[in-house]
Amino acid sequence: MARVMNAFLHRPQRALWLPALATACGLGLAGIGLFRTAPGPSMVVPPGYVALVNQKGILLSDFRAQVELETTKRYADTTPDERRRTLREMVDEELLVQRAVVLDLPETANEVRANMAVGVNAQVDAPVLAYRPTDAELRAFYAKTRDRYSLSGSMTLRDLVLRVGGYQNADQTIAQAQGDAAEAVYQLRSGAALDYVMAHFGLAPSGRSASGEEPDFAAKLHLGDQLYAVASLMRDGEISDPIVEGNEVHILVMAQHQFPKVADFSAVRDKVYTDFRNAETGRATAENLNLLRSQASILLAPGQSE
Amino acid sequence: MKRLAWTVLWMLAAAAGGARAQDHSVSYATWMVDGKMVTLRYLLPVPEAQRLLGVEVPVLTTAKLADYLLAHQTVQSAGGDCPAIDQGFDLGRVDPLAVGPDLYGFEIFYRCQDPRQLLLRDTALFGRMPDHVTFAQIQVQGQRIERLFTAQHQQLALPDDRALPATGIAAYLRLGILHVLTNADRWIFLLGALLLVRRRLDVWYLLAAVVTGYGFSLLAASTAWVLPRMPRLEAFMGFLLVLLAAMLTQRETPGGRGPNLRGPAILLLGILLVALLRAPSAAYALLGAAALAVGLLTLAQWFEGRLQIWAGAVTLFAFLDGFALPAVLGPAQLPQRTQTWISLAFDLGAVSIIVLLLGLAIGAWRVIRTLPISLPRAIMHDVGCAALYGLGAFWLLTRID
Numbered sequence: 124m125a126r127v128m129n130a131f132l133h134r135p136q137r138a139l140w141l142p143a144l145a146t147a148c149g150l151g152l153a154g155i156g157l158f159r160t161a162p163g164p165s166m167v168v169p170p171g172y173v174a175l176v177n178q179k180g181i182l183l184s185d186f187r188a189q190v191e192l193e194t195t196k197r198y199a200d201t202t203p204d205e206r207r208r209t210l211r212e213m214v215d216e217e218l219l220v221q222r223a224v225v226l227d228l229p230e231t232a233n234e235v236r237a238n239m240a241v242g243v244n245a246q247v248d249a250p251v252l253a254y255r256p257t258d259a260e261l262r263a264f265y266a267k268t269r270d271r272y273s274l275s276g277s278m279t280l281r282d283l284v285l286r287v288g289g290y291q292n293a294d295q296t297i298a299q300a301q302g303d304a305a306e307a308v309y310q311l312r313s314g315a316a317l318d319y320v321m322a323h324f325g326l327a328p329s330g331r332s333a334s335g336e337e338p339d340f341a342a343k344l345h346l347g348d349q350l351y352a353v354a355s356l357m358r359d360g361e362i363s364d365p366i367v368e369g370n371e372v373h374i375l376v377m378a379q380h381q382f383p384k385v386a387d388f389s390a391v392r393d394k395v396y397t398d399f400r401n402a403e404t405g406r407a408t409a410e411n412l413n414l415l416r417s418q419a420s421i422l423l424a425p426g427q428s429e
Numbered sequence: 430m431k432r433l434a435w436t437v438l439w440m441l442a443a444a445a446g447g448a449r450a451q452d453h454s455v456s457y458a459t460w461m462v463d464g465k466m467v468t469l470r471y472l473l474p475v476p477e478a479q480r481l482l483g484v485e486v487p488v489l490t491t492a493k494l495a496d497y498l499l500a501h502q503t504v505q506s507a508g509g510d511c512p513a514i515d516q517g518f519d520l521g522r523v524d525p526l527a528v529g530p531d532l533y534g535f536e537i538f539y540r541c542q543d544p545r546q547l548l549l550r551d552t553a554l555f556g557r558m559p560d561h562v563t564f565a566q567i568q569v570q571g572q573r574i575e576r577l578f579t580a581q582h583q584q585l586a587l588p589d590d591r592a593l594p595a596t597g598i599a600a601y602l603r604l605g606i607l608h609v610l611t612n613a614d615r616w617i618f619l620l621g622a623l624l625l626v627r628r629r630l631d632v633w634y635l636l637a638a639v640v641t642g643y644g645f646s647l648l649a650a651s652t653a654w655v656l657p658r659m660p661r662l663e664a665f666m667g668f669l670l671v672l673l674a675a676m677l678t679q680r681e682t683p684g685g686r687g688p689n690l691r692g693p694a695i696l697l698l699g700i701l702l703v704a705l706l707r708a709p710s711a712a713y714a715l716l717g718a719a720a721l722a723v724g725l726l727t728l729a730q731w732f733e734g735r736l737q738i739w740a741g742a743v744t745l746f747a748f749l750d751g752f753a754l755p756a757v758l759g760p761a762q763l764p765q766r767t768q769t770w771i772s773l774a775f776d777l778g779a780v781s782i783i784v785l786l787l788g789l790a791i792g793a794w795r796v797i798r799t800l801p802i803s804l805p806r807a808i809m810h811d812v813g814c815a816a817l818y819g820l821g822a823f824w825l826l827t828r829i830d
Contacts, residue, residue, distance in 0.1 A: 142727030149721025150745075156714025157662045157749070158655040225534075227527040231520065 173210060176217040181210075189213060247411045248404040256399055264399045265388050271398065272391045276339045276383040280354060282346065283307075283321060284329040285372040297367060304365035304372045311362045317376065329373065339383060350375065453753070454561040457760045458502075458578070460549055462569040462587065467504045467511060467539040467547065472532045472760050481557060491533060495523035498535055501553035508542025532760060547587040555580040560611055562604065564761040567593055575767060577604075598774045605778020608753060609786075614666055614824055616786060618746055621673045621817050623790055625680070625739045632791065638743035639783055643776040645744075646751020651769040656759070657752040660830045661711050664704070667824030668718045669746045671697055674817035675722065676729055676739050681810050697722045700822045708829040715829075751776055 172180040187198045190209045194201050228235045256264075265272065285307075287300045307324040311317065320326065331345045343351040353363050354375050363375035388395065423429065457472040473481075473494065482493050499522055504511040513522040516538065526534030541547070554561040555578075563578035569587060576585060577596045587593055609615045619639075626632055649655060675693030698719055705715045729738040754775045758768050 142724040142731065144724070145720045146724030146728065146741075149717045149719070149724055152713050152717030153665065153721060154717070156658075156711055156717055157665055158657055161653050161656045225526050225528065226536075227525060230527075 174214055176214055177221055179217060179221065181213050181217060186210060186213060243411075244408050247407050251403045251407045252400060254403075256396070261392065261395050261399055262388055264402070265391075265395045268398065269385050272386045272394065273383045274386050276381045277336050278339065278342050278354060278357075278380045279336045279378040280332055280342070280357075280380070281317075281376045281378070282329040282332040282350065283326040283374045283376065285324065285326055285374075287370045287372070297370070297372070300372045301365050301367065304374055308362055308365060308374055311374075311376070326374065329371075336379070354380075453757050454554065454558040455757045456554065456561070456563045458551060458563050458565040460565060460567045460569075462544075462547060462567070465541045465544045467541065467549070469502055469504075469535075469537045469539070470526070471498060471502065471535045471537070471553075472528055473534075474760075475531055475533060477554075478533050481554060491525050494533055495521070495525060495535060498553060499523050499537065501551070502537060503550045503552075504539040504541065505546075505548040505550070506541040506543050507546040511539040511541035513537045514540050528760075545589050548584055549587065550584040551578040552583050555583060560607060564758065564763075566761070566763070569593060575763060575771075577601075598770075601771050601774035602778035602781070604754070605775040605780075606782040608775070609779050609782045614663075614670060614820070615750060617817070617820060618666070618670050618673065618743075619783060619786060620790065621670065621677070621813075622739065622743050623787065624677055624813065625673075625737075631737060632787070634737045634740045635743060635787065636784065638740040639747045640780055642744040642747020642749075643751045643780055646748045646755075647769070647772055647776055649748075650752060650755040650772055651765070653765055653768075657749075657756045658830075659752075659756045660828050661714055662749050662752060662756075664711070664825050664828035664830070665714055665718065666746060666749055667821045667826075667828060668701070668704075668722075669742055669749075670817055670821030671700055671825065672718075672722050672725065672742055672821075673739065674814050674821060675726060676742070677810075677817070678814050679726060679729060680733070681814075694723060694726055696818065697726075700818075700825060704825055704829050707826060711829050750779065 168175050169180065171183050173183050173186045174181045186209070189212075190201050190206055191198050193209055193212075194205050196205075223229075223235065229239055230236075285300050285304050287295055287297055303324050304326075307320050307326060310320050310323075331347070331350070332342070333345070337345070339355070342354060346354060347368075349368055350366060350373060353366055354377065357363060357375065357377040357380055359377060359379050361377045361380075363373075363377075366373040366375070454477060455474070456477065459468075459470040461468040461470075478490050478494055482490055482497070499513060515522055516524050522537065524536045526536055528534035549567075551563055551565070553563075559580045561580065565576045565578055565585075567574045567576055567585070567587070570592070572592060574593045574595045576593075577600050578585070579600075582600075585593075622635055626635060675697045678693040678696075701715050701719050701722070705712060708715075725738055725742060728736075732738055751772075754772050755768065758771070763771070
């Protein structure tokens, strides 16, 4: 050591040692810059893996789970034959997956593409789905989206019609029919019996309302938009004004009307919970796509739009 | 001898503008023969494909390459032509493979009427690049045989009654010979090194340096511990050419110790600085080059007349050149033992042509020495050195990445 130090401290030895050192350092640095270490093939299966297939590992945890899934037994209870069979299947599957990657199936096969897209979305959604929302968060979501949780209403009504231009009243005009209908409405509102008024003015059931109670959506379907718009606002025992629809003049008699109402949070908590998760996963998926789009270079051909 | 070398270098200077070292043109094929079915898996480096088709857009390159390969890779048998079969979906007859960012890969299936007298024909690229080489592996009857397809051997007949022999050593020797002959930087470096030869013994030093360099590279490549970064390594060989020129200048320039060293060193470090600005990612290699230059130039001055330091630069050059083949063999996925044998044959070819070139140069020098002519030595020295500096800097700066 002392000799080496002496060589560095005194000429002419220093004049020899320094360039030799520079040469050695130069070779070393150049070696680092000009070469890289070769990734040697692994000849032993690393801990935590059961096999290496073309240097791709099959995890021990995956293997155990697959054995239990296939045999419906605890891993410790499975036989060596069952384990061998499962491992062989997993190795076969890995070979097929590797072949699929080489064949570029994600780019060429629609089924693979669709499954990959689903897989990516599932991965993005996993953290969201693992989170358990608190009641406060659910209530806040419910408050924002309470329209979704309204309970459907129902109505019991009669739709009476005065037809114009029929065989019995061929010369009657719409205006005359409207006048008769207005008189009928007046009498009904004054307390006249329904059967009497119907017989007196020639009013008949339209056949577009059920004999008993029917849900709002069914009533809407049967009455049509124009009549339902009137019916939806009527209260119990109310008589509508005459409504002209084509060659007919209608009078609606509402026996009972239960209006739609928003359900209480406690009654629809399960649905709120499901909707909350759906909304969150939808948001996560959209955010992920936005991120991917921001990082992507997308060129559209002239005349194309998305 | 020196006079001849100077003359050649002077001529090179005149043609420096067109001096480009030859790029390696290689591709890789695996032919799998199974009865009447023959499967071809073909890999082509991306730069090669783009040079072939002149198309930068990968999608277009892939589509055009597929058509090109279908026309240039054919199989025949006793039953006539074996057509490439449609692989279903929308793939057509050539299936593009995903084989990494540096390669294009394709797979073609041929179905023969009769599995006898199979004839594999590969005519791709040889028309456009006569020095192109396809490293092929033929898998037939459970055996895997390495073969070369070259411009001279574009087809291969598979014998029905005996095993197919592997490509002989002569083919790889020939590759090594062509490698040196078709790469201008290699033989210019050797001619430059010849200028530093003063005595008969120095010729043996030069040869020993070459053999040692190739030997070390073979040893390093056979361990498979390291992989060369090829464009950077080729650039470094350009630097070694400049270093050689600096050593020449140092020795030929009159003056004391300081001026002898200062001029070439400053010029060399300047070139390295420009290279560093051009490719900062190659900082380690360039810093190493700078340290090496300073060290070797100082040692050369210190040991002038006693020790041939320039032989170290020659050894390093040969060492780096020894990686030319191993660097392109990777995608062929040959067994390490086979790779070592191929590299050995290749290096033997390179060394033998170097010996021949040096022998020719020395022989020509002896003839010229007998002639009653006198060349302006100083002018030729300066022009020759300038050519070495120029070519070395050109190769360093154009190859560095």
